[in-house]
Amino acid sequence: MLQHDAESAVARYLTAADRLLPGKITGFYVVGSAALGAWRPGRRDIDLIAVVDGGIGDREARRLRGHWRDRAEKSLSRRPPSKPLVPAHRVAVNRVLGPPRLHCTIATGQVITKESAAEYALDTFAARWHPLIRTALAHRTGEPEPGDSPEPGELPRMAGEFILELIADANRP
Template identity: 25%
Template sequence: MTPLSLPDEVRQSGQSYLQLTDEAVPGLVKGLYLHGSLAYGDFRPGRSDIDFLAVLSERPSGKAVDALREVFAELRSRHPRPYFDGLHVTHADLAGSPYDCPDVPCVQEWDFRPAGHFGRNPVTWHELAERAVTVRGPRLTADDVWRDRTALRTYSHANLDEYWKPKLDELRAGQEWVHDGPAGRGEWVTEWFVLGVARLHHLLATDRLTSKTGAGHHALTAFGERRQPIVHEALRIREGAAASAYEGEPIARLRDTIEFAATAIEEGRRLGP
């Protein structure tokens, strides 16, 4: 994917970000790269966020960090959605392990942090190394970005235990908050859990990264017929299709979401790092 072929809302947000940063701190942003759903051709308007990594000419000072905060305040006013989520690193940071990278300016859902670790992980580094969408700067090569498949698998395996299992426990304990309401929160929960956990299982089973949609197609064959209805439902929600096999049955959808997530987490843990 090239900048010219990006969805309009992505291109506009990226152009505004570069314009604002160039005006606020000239020469600071040397490279802007997109990853996540965009890199897989799986960006869904109205559902996907924009995942970015900016390569800076130097570690920003206090004034430059304050300027970046103002940049994101203005960017939010111009383009409130999709979120423009990411982090700011140096070329040396990207060439080394994300675990060696210090806390850096980052933003998640317009929450700007002068020094944080959002997005600083092996998945981000590997996505950039393998399929970054270049908006500004030279195309990234194998020599530019750190990669370590063992570290990627270890991180993904730990993510099942440290992130998704506690989230599943919360889901089981608070089922009332996922019933459908005006915002269709129950649908969002199914898409998020089923495809999110399936992505990690896919990585551990195949040693390859994939998109949420790719993970759903993997899950259709990896978990047998019994789990296919909830996987089809998660894919339907992501694709924005109208007809649902769970129409009027939010409790059944929630039950199947919980059962799928529990199964996928356990099977992913058995695959090992």
């Protein structure tokens, strides 16, 4: 049985997935810590697997890229996204490791953890992103932030720029 907060979040994700891929989702499964009753709000994300009917074509792929691009561009705005009691820089840091995880799957076919996505991103993307990636990894694992962590006010902009660069790179043949 899912925790109430997790159940609400899963319902929101499914609604978003149905909007992005109308009529394509045939299965939606909660896996990982949430499925095992170990999910912690604000500390862990919820891992989901969506099963799609007939695969994803160019149109659906464009829609998904647009979703991530919109999230990145909001981070670049004067009022980056925040959540009740969660400042914008924390929201931004929480979004940094998902896109490299997806990039790795696109590039290699492998499905990896967000911790592994940090290592992948450090190996794959320019050194200018490394402080952001290391900060996101420290936040995820509960370790102290590294000495080269960007200032909190810079994190939303940096996260947005990083995600846009990943989208552009994933679009290259």
